[in-house]
Amino acid sequence: MLSPLASNEGILVTAAIRDITVRKGSEAQLVKKVEELKRSNEELEHFANIASHDLQEPLRMVASYTQLLSRRYKGRLDSDADDYIAFAVDGASRMQRLIQDLLAYSRVGTKGQELLPTSSEDALSQSLRNLRGAIEERSASVTHDPLPMVLADETQLVQLFQNLIGNAIKYKESGQPHVHISAVKNHTMWKFAVKDDGLGIDPQYFERIFGMFQRLHKREEYAGTGIGLAICKKIIERHGGTITVQSKLGEGSTFTFNLSDSEATA
Ligand SMILES: Nc1ncnc2c1ncn2[C@@H]1O[C@H](COP(=O)(O)OP(=O)(O)OP(=O)(O)O)[C@@H](O)[C@H]1O
Numbered sequence: 001m002l003s004p005l006a007s008n009e010g011i012l013v014t015a016a017i018r019d020i021t022v023r024k025g026s027e028a029q030l031v032k033k034v035e036e037l038k039r040s041n042e043e044l045e046h047f048a049n050i051a052s053h054d055l056q057e058p059l060r061m062v063a064s065y066t067q068l069l070s071r072r073y074k075g076r077l078d079s080d081a082d083d084y085i086a087f088a089v090d091g092a093s094r095m096q097r098l099i100q101d102l103l104a105y106s107r108v109g110t111k112g113q114e115l116l117p118t119s120s121e122d123a124l125s126q127s128l129r130n131l132r133g134a135i136e137e138r139s140a141s142v143t144h145d146p147l148p149m150v151l152a153d154e155t156q157l158v159q160l161f162q163n164l165i166g167n168a169i170k171y172k173e174s175g176q177p178h179v180h181i182s183a184v185k186n187h188t189m190w191k192f193a194v195k196d197d198g199l200g201i202d203p204q205y206f207e208r209i210f211g212m213f214q215r216l217h218k219r220e221e222y223a224g225t226g227i228g229l230a231i232c233k234k235i236i237e238r239h240g241g242t243i244t245v246q247s248k249l250g251e252g253s254t255f256t257f258n259l260s261d262s263e264a265t266a
């Protein structure tokens, strides 16, 4: 016969086993949920990709025929008809831009390349070449510290700099924009900062501006669809980092993001 002590131990062991079983069960449930979430994200991404890709063709028809109507019949119907056609042309070209942006957003995930040792300074130079038009138009001064080698998808790093610096130049009411890019090492990560002397952002909008199609300015004041920062966020998250902004209205903004040093996993 078991002593009371041994039977107590038996109860404890049984309870512990039950505890482990329950924990294992909930761990397995969690893994299942994560997998489901991953799959539904992938499906959503796939859907956005297909939808935006396939919508382009019929939309091209609408856009080109409304443009043709506008060219051929402007001034030959009445002034209301001219207005209606102009609204249709404007609506179609805006929709084209939105669809292209949606496609660009979904491609961050579907067309992403392997993260490889990449010169962030070269990526910056490429982005400045792409922004040459805007830089010249506003006589912008863009300076930078020596920038490091990081683990990145080079095309996406160019895209990231291009969106942030493009915004830094665009969101300045008047005068010469000054933009500075720096990087500071923190353990195995580099913290980059893109600092401007533009309009600044009210802190209540710090999160919102990284959402899709979220803008703080009217289209008539500053052109854009509001996808640039959402793309930046998606790029940085794909690289395992985060992106944030610090700013005060009227005092410029600093966007910071982090990337792994190129030696981090070498
Ligand atoms: N450097 C900045 N200074 C002030 N406001 C900014 C700055 N960068 C972004 N914003 C604000 O955040 C909003 C979202 O920026 P985002 O780059 O996503 O879109 P966009 O510039 O409006 O359009 P897109 O980049 O798609 O052409 C902008 O509309 C603007 O109101």
Ligand SMILES: [Mg+2]
Binding pocket: 163, 166, 167, 224, 227, 228, 229
């Ligand atoms: Mg932008």
